[in-house]
Amino acid sequence: GAGVSQSPSNKVTEKGKDVELRCDPISGHTALYWYRQSLGQGLEFLIYFQGNSAPDKSGLPSDRFSAERTGGSVSTLTIQRTQQEDSAVYLCASSSGQISTDTQYFGPGTRLTVL
Amino acid sequence: GENVEQHPSTLSVQEGDSAVIKCTYSDSASNYFPWYKQELGKRPQLIIDIRSNVGEKKDQRIAVTLNKTAKHFSLHITETQPEDSAVYFCLPGYSSASKIIFGSGTRLSIRP
Numbered sequence: 001g002a003g004v005s006q007s008p009s010n011k012v013t014e015k016g017k018d019v020e021l022r023c024d025p026i027s028g029h030t031a032l033y034w035y036r037q038s039l040g041q042g043l044e045f046l047i048y049f050q051g052n053s054a055p056d057k058s059g060l061p062s063d064r065f066s067a068e069r070t071g072g073s074v075s076t077l078t079i080q081r082t083q084q085e086d087s088a089v090y091l092c093a094s095s096s097g098q099i100s101t102d103t104q105y106f107g108p109g110t111r112l113t114v115l
Numbered sequence: 116g117e118n119v120e121q122h123p124s125t126l127s128v129q130e131g132d133s134a135v136i137k138c139t140y141s142d143s144a145s146n147y148f149p150w151y152k153q154e155l156g157k158r159p160q161l162i163i164d165i166r167s168n169v170g171e172k173k174d175q176r177i178a179v180t181l182n183k184t185a186k187h188f189s190l191h192i193t194e195t196q197p198e199d200s201a202v203y204f205c206l207p208g209y210s211s212a213s214k215i216i217f218g219s220g221t222r223l224s225i226r227p
Binding site for chain 2: 033041042043045048059091100101102103104105106107108109
């Protein structure tokens with residue numbers, strides 16, 4: 001079946017502009033995660049959804065970052081007033097149920113470059 | 116807060132030799148312990164996982180061992196091959212979203 005998809009695959013923007021990144025999870029997966037991976041670095045957790053709810057937003061780096069999920073499916077990560085330090089690959093993952101005991105399936109990522 | 120440490124950060128082994136990567140965690144509520152592999156330019160993928168009711172799990176050349184008392188689990192790769200070259204991440208089970216912390220990663224290189 002179809003895996004996790006993300007769009008766009010690449011995004012180049014100018015400092016100060018807003019960007020929206022989209023994630024389509026595996027059909028039926030109730031949990032959805034967003035991560036950030038800077039070049040050559042590890043996986044930084046940003047936020048997760050159980051259904052349409054995000055119980056904990058403490059991982060978001062600043063108030064310029066927000067995320068939403070509608071219909072228990074598609075999620076968007078929005079970065080307002082982008083800064084050069086926001087340049088990274090943004091990865092989305094989904095899992096079928098309990099966040100603590102299920103395999104996460106990752107999308108291919110969106111490479112964001114802020115000039 | 117949750118503390119996760121992964122060692123070593125880089126590892127180079129001769130093809131055919133074994134590699135071991137260790138992950139230490141602090142959340143005593145953890146009960147699920149997966150390892151993910153990320154090849155260059157690709158997405159992370161699960162390669163093996165273990166649950167807290169067992170001490171070891173093996174899948175061909177890959178194994179994971181768990182020591183819940185000492186709060187660490189390890190990835191073992193035997194008879195290493197060039198396609199094992201990648202970055203490996205651990206993800207100790209988390210009791211809440213605030214504790215979703217991947218290990219910092221181990222870059223494994225296989226020398227021909």
